[in-house]
Amino acid sequence: METLGIGDFAARSGVSRSALRFYEKEGLIRAARTGGNQRRYARAELRRVAFIRIAQQVGVSLEEIRAALATLPAGRTPTKADWSRLSARWHTRLEERIRLMERLRDQLDGCIGCGCLSLQRCRLMNQDDRLAQHGPGPRRLLDG
Amino acid sequence: METLGIGDFAARSGVSRSALRFYEKEGLIRAARTGGNQRRYARAELRRVAFIRIAQQVGVSLEEIRAALATLPAGRTPTKADWSRLSARWHTRLEERIRLMERLRDQLDGCIGCGCLSLQRCRLMNQDDRLAQHGPGPRRLLDG
DNA sequence: CTGCAAGTTAAAGTCAGGTTTAACTCAATG
DNA sequence: CATTGAGTTAAACCTGACTTTAACTTGCAG
Numbered sequence: 001m002e003t004l005g006i007g008d009f010a011a012r013s014g015v016s017r018s019a020l021r022f023y024e025k026e027g028l029i030r031a032a033r034t035g036g037n038q039r040r041y042a043r044a045e046l047r048r049v050a051f052i053r054i055a056q057q058v059g060v061s062l063e064e065i066r067a068a069l070a071t072l073p074a075g076r077t078p079t080k081a082d083w084s085r086l087s088a089r090w091h092t093r094l095e096e097r098i099r100l101m102e103r104l105r106d107q108l109d110g111c112i113g114c115g116c117l118s119l120q121r122c123r124l125m126n127q128d129d130r131l132a133q134h135g136p137g138p139r140r141l142l143d144g
Numbered sequence: 145m146e147t148l149g150i151g152d153f154a155a156r157s158g159v160s161r162s163a164l165r166f167y168e169k170e171g172l173i174r175a176a177r178t179g180g181n182q183r184r185y186a187r188a189e190l191r192r193v194a195f196i197r198i199a200q201q202v203g204v205s206l207e208e209i210r211a212a213l214a215t216l217p218a219g220r221t222p223t224k225a226d227w228s229r230l231s232a233r234w235h236t237r238l239e240e241r242i243r244l245m246e247r248l249r250d251q252l253d254g255c256i257g258c259g260c261l262s263l264q265r266c267r268l269m270n271q272d273d274r275l276a277q278h279g280p281g282p283r284r285l286l287d288g
Numbered sequence: 289c290t291g292c293a294a295g296t297t298a299a300a301g302t303c304a305g306g307t308t309t310a311a312c313t314c315a316a317t318g
Numbered sequence: 319c320a321t322t323g324a325g326t327t328a329a330a331c332c333t334g335a336c337t338t339t340a341a342c343t344t345g346c347a348g
Contacts, residue, residue, distance in 0.1 A: 006325070021326090038326075
């Protein structure tokens with residue numbers, strides 16, 4: 001038993017079948033096919049899914065995740081070292097986001113209570129463009 | 145000039161007119177009306193909008209923001225103290241999210257590189273349900 | 289009073305990240 | 319070899335957070 005069907009893979013990865021098909025369509029993961037066109041997942045794909053879900057928790061979009069995964073070696077199955085490199089890069093990313101959140105935390109009281117009624121001048125805005133890019137707003141967070 | 149028209153208010157708050165109308169429809173902000181049915185915003189509303197945008201940056205949904213704003217005094221314009229109470233509560237929220245992110249950061253390398261191919265058993269999952277609730281996935285982040 | 293920018297509404301459109309459905313095929317068990 | 323459960327696809331649908339559009343109305347300058 002070297003590969004997994006979509007049902008088993010869904011169970012092991014903790015991601016629904018429909019999400020797995022969606023990820024495949026979006027180029028985030030791949031699966032071999034049987035003669036009867038059914039998906040067979042290599043166990044190594046579990047790591048990709050793990051990475052995807054973790055990155056999502058950090059607030060990264062699937063598009064960015066796709067780009068990151070695209071940096072893994074194309075021909076061979078990624079080694080532990082390949083994954084470590086990727087993880088290291090995201091570690092940095094995560095640190096940046098943590099620092100931004102700390103700044104938000106430290107400035108929240110002061111900013112709400114202070115005289116800066118215009119968000120355009122407030123330090124909380126503009127300074128944090130990088131965070132804003134991943135904010136909840138569909139398109140622009142700080143649009144006019 | 146005690147109140148602002150939607151154009152000026154949009155400019156001062158840094159939020160588009162359409163978003164302001166949307167926020168009003170969703171019960172996040174309010175505006176008085178002129179005889180001709182045009183919106184007139186009290187300056188105090190700028191603080192609400194500031195709060196909304198900051199909370200969004202922290203990854204909170206409009207629904208939760210609406211609930212938080214609903215705790216402000218109904219009759220009178222919120223005082224600095226009212227805002228401070230609200231901010232203090234969100235400060236706590238923010239700290240929780242920061243701690244979760246730090247855990248993610250600390251465990252990322254280990255988890256990706258380790259043998260825990262099943263996310264269901266991985267410490268990164270399940271433990272962080274609260275963060276997951278605000279994750280990028282529309283409905284459930286850790287659904288089966 | 290004309291003209292025109294700015295305002296109003298409801299309804300439709302957009303985008304991300306999926307889920308659900310319909311119609312059909314595969315695999316394997318009795 | 320019939321049935322049944324798992325798999326397949328494309329396409330429609332969903333939520334959140336807005337934007338855009340269409341069809342009018344207001345407000346004010348000239």
